[in-house]
Ligand code: ATP
C-alpha cells in the first residue's frame with residue numbers, strides 16, 4: 479500500500495468542522511437579511527462556456543487576461559471555464575430561462591469562485607462569494623436599497639466599522655468623452671506608465687486609474703475625473719442615490735478613482751472596505767451594469783448587484799472577536815451493551831423527534847470512558863441507559879455543565895417520560 483499523504487491544491491482551502499459555525503452564521507445572516515428585501519436563491523453550475531465570462535466580465539480585465547481556469551473538454555472539445563465570478567453566470571441563466579419576461583428578479587447566490595491569483599492573506603484561488611443581483615429595475619432607489627441592505631448585513635454580523643466608497647461611471651457618451659480625455663492625458667505622460675498601463679492605454683484606460691503601482695499614484699490622482707464629464711441625468715441619478723443612502727444614516731465617501739473598468743458598467747459603483755485586514759481590505763464590491771443583460775443575449779434590461787468575499791468577511795469577524803461556536807451535540811447517551819443499547823437508540827430517536835441533537839455512544843465501552851466522551855462532546859446532558867436503571871423501567875439524566883439547574887444531580891426518570899423530561903429542560 480502506498481504511504482503517500484496527499485495535499486490540497488495550492489490556494490484552495492478546506493473548511494474544517496471547527497469553522498462550520500462561522501461560515502453558516504455568515505451565510506444564514508446574509509440570507510436572512512436578503513429575504514427581508516424579497517430576494518430568492520439562484521444556483522448555476524460551477525462550469526460555464528468560456529464565452530460567458532470573456533463577454534460577461536470583459537476581455538481587458540485582470541480576470542479574463544490572467545486569472546481564469548479555462549480548459550478544453552477532452553470529450554468534445556468545448557471551451558470551459560471554472561466560474562471566476564457569479565454575475566455573468568446568473569445573467570446567462572436568467573436569459574436562458576426567460577426569467578425577465580414581464581418580470582423583475584431579485585436573486586442571491588453563494589458558492590465557490592476560481593481565480594488563478596498569487597495566494598496570500600485574503601486572496602485565494604478558490605474562494606467564496608455571497609452575491610445578489612437585482613434585475614429589471616432601473617434605480618437609483620434599488621442601488622440605494624442594495625447599500626442599505628449591505629449595511630444591515632454588517633450590523634447583524636457585528637463586524638464593526640466598514641467604510642463605504644461610492645462612485646458613478648455615468649452613461650456611455652459621458653464615459654466616452656472622459657475616456658478620450660484620459661487617453662490624451664496618459665499619452666502626454668507615457669514615460670510614467672508601466673507596462674500594463676501601456677497595454678491598456680487604448681483598450682481600457684479607465685482601468686489604469688485602478689493601478690496599485692506606487693510610481694503611478696501621482697499621475698492617476700491628477701487624471702481627468704469622470705465626475706466632471708457627467709450630464710444632468712447621471713448627476714441626478716447619483717444625487718438621488720446619495721440622498722437615500724444619507725437618509726438611512728449611512729456614511730460614505732465619493733472616490734472618483736473607484737472603477738470597475740468595463741464598458742457595460744454604468745452609474746453606481748461601490749466598495750465596502752475595512753482597515754482591519756491589511757492589503758485585502760475590500761470585503762464587498764458592486765455596481766450597476768445596465769448593458770450587460772443585452773450583451774449576454776437577453777432582451778435589454780437594467781441590473782445592479784454586489785458580491786462579498788466570504789473568507790474576508792469571516793476573517794473580519796474573527797478580528798472583531800466575534801466567533802460563534804456551536805457544540806457538536808445537546809445530549810450524549812451512555813449505555814450498557816445488548817438490550818440496553820437498543821433501548822438507548824430508541825430513546826435517542828424520541829429526543830430527535832423533539833428537535834434535540836443526540837449522540838449515542840458508538841460501540842461498547844466502560845462507563846468511565848463513555849463519560850469522558852460525553853464531557854468532550856459539549857453536550858448539556860448525559861443520559862444513562864444502564865442495565866440497573868432499565869431493569870426498573872428507568873434511565874437517569876445528569877447535567878454536564880456547571881451552574882445548570884436541571885438535573886444538577888443525577889436523576890432517575892422513567893424510560894417512558896425521559897424524552898419529555900429532557901425536552902422540558904431544554905425549553906426552560
Ligand atoms: P481585488 O481588487 O481585491 O482583486 P476584485 O475587484 O478582483 O478584488 P471582485 O471581482 O469585485 O473583486 O469580487 C468581489 C469580492 O470578492 C472582493 O471584494 C473580495 O472580497 C472577494 N475576492 C475577490 N477575489 C478574491 C480572492 N482571490 N480571494 C478571496 N476573496 C476574493
Ligand code: MG
Nearest residue numbers: 540541593595
Ligand atoms: Mg482581483
